[in-house]
Amino acid sequence: MMKKGAMQKSKQWNVKGALRLAGVFHFLHSCGSGCLLPFLTLYFRHLGLSATMIGIIMASKHLLAVVWRPLSSVLARQYDKRRAVIVGSLLSSALVVLTLLLFPSTGIQAESGWCNASQPDADPTAILERTTVPSQSNATVYSINQISVSTEHPVEVTTLVSSNWSARGLRSMKKPEQEEDPHSEFLGSLKVMDAQHQMFFLVLIVMGLWELMAAPLEWTADDGLYEYLDFIDATDRYNGVKVWKPLGAAFGNCMVGVLVTSLFCLTGTTLEFYSYTVFMILTIPTAALLPIYLRKRERPTSGGFKALQLVHGNSQAILCATTVVLMGMVSSAVSDFLLWHMQDCGATEIHMGISLALAHLCQTGFAPIASHLSRFLKYHGWLLVLAVVSLALQCLYYSFLWGPWAVIPAQLLAGFSTGALWWSITSQSEDIATPGTEKTILRLFEVLSLELGAAFGSLAAGFVVQKFGVQVLFQGMAVTLALWSSTLAVLKWKIPRQRRINYSRLLAADTEMSESESDQENDWLETAMEDTRGNNKWTVDQS
Structure with missing residues (x-):
């Protein structure tokens, strides 16, 4: 009976299995983050936001995390809701981020020429029209406008871009007549703002909601795993899990870069968002099984x-x-x-x-x-x-x-x-x-x-x-x-x-030091003799 109980106890505290599961969790979560987070500012540029607006949005995201991440971690620990917080954070962040795909672009942007050439219905004959992009660099972009002619001949379609902007970053053309019609503007009823500022405030709100959903996850998961390992005296193996985070981020960066470039004409930049959502959902089963130490309620x-x-x-x-x-x-x-x-x-x-x-x-x-x-x-x-x-x-x-x-x-x-x-x-x-x-x-x-x-x-x-x-x-x-x-x-x-x-x-x-028994005895004898000499000297001085 004792042997059977010992076997059950050893199975209950499966350290290797817990570390493997935690490694898979961090790898999948980092893959999703690597698919989207580094490319967010590029997408905001595609929406037509200025560099100052993007800086304010990203700064707000970080400042919100300064307050909410530690606070949510403490609350989840105090009320023993760590697993619910982790799963809820994965699911809600995966869905909230897709809201950004509902916003149309407000910038002047041009379609990539090689995508036009790959379309079967596209007219292969084109002329170059000069367009000025209203940006901080006052860059000049040469875009392609299609025209119909009586005799068509296959010609190579290209897009010429100045050194300050690239053709891949300019993906839709806003027509001048659309700017004159207030009803065609995005949220045109808000006449006190132009389309760019409307977009800025909407993106700022969505990013704030997304950070509220995503921020509690990492600290809550790390704290739960660390206290689990601490309870079974295995915290020395905690750092071995961290290596999966940069590996997952590297895989996500590389994967989404290859996929977006290969499928750009079909999906554009939306693939980065859908990849993030897929990886967050794939992480949920591992989060539900993640080893987490549960403790009674206590004061923070x-x-x-x-x-x-x-x-x-x-x-x-x-x-x-x-x-x-x-x-x-x-x-x-x-x-x-x-x-x-x-x-x-x-x-x-x-x-x-x-x-x-x-x-x-x-x-x-x-x-x-x-x-x-x-x-x-x-x-x-x-x-x-x-x-x-x-x-x-x-x-x-x-x-x-x-x-x-x-x-x-x-x-x-x-x-x-x-x-x-x-x-x-x-x-x-x-x-x-x-x-x-x-x-x-x-x-x-x-x-x-x-x-x-x-x-x-x-x-x-x-x-x-x-x-x-x-x-x-x-x-x-x-x-x-x-x-x-x-x-x-x-x-x-x-x-x-x-x-x-x-x-x-x-x-x-001390435990790693290897000393022979004779060396230990010599050290003990030398210490005792030095103490004896010191005591004798103290006695003579006092007399």
């Missing part, structure tokens, strides 16, 4: 305030937090407008998807060499300087792109920029953490970078691109990061390093 802990106090009380941690905010601002600006710049250079979705996937794979490949590189630099803080320098070089390179595949060399530096950044942040969190606060401190740095810094970065980048262009944005960010890297190196050298004693790490190190 003040772990966030404790983490703030620990960071505030350490000079190196404050320096790290400042760097994290700056890196988050630059990374967000790159994420929002790099694909714009690639599109201007003639890149299609397949170029974008492969380049984004390569960056994720380089981040994953940095992990095996991170520990060796940290030992070589003798202090993980220098990895932070390396991350800033690498991102500065990336931004400088982005400003001089000349073709669709020219971005590839810069993407190879993603391992040293993003990978080194988070390795250094993790090590910094371990240095200042007290028992039980390591994960909370790491979460604090994530919020500072991925949400707060990203919000400021998106907002500022939108105004800079609107006023000066994408190239000036990347060059300005490169100069800023270069100056900060020099300042950071000097401050790292001047500020003394404060480090708390992590007793769990000391115990783990």
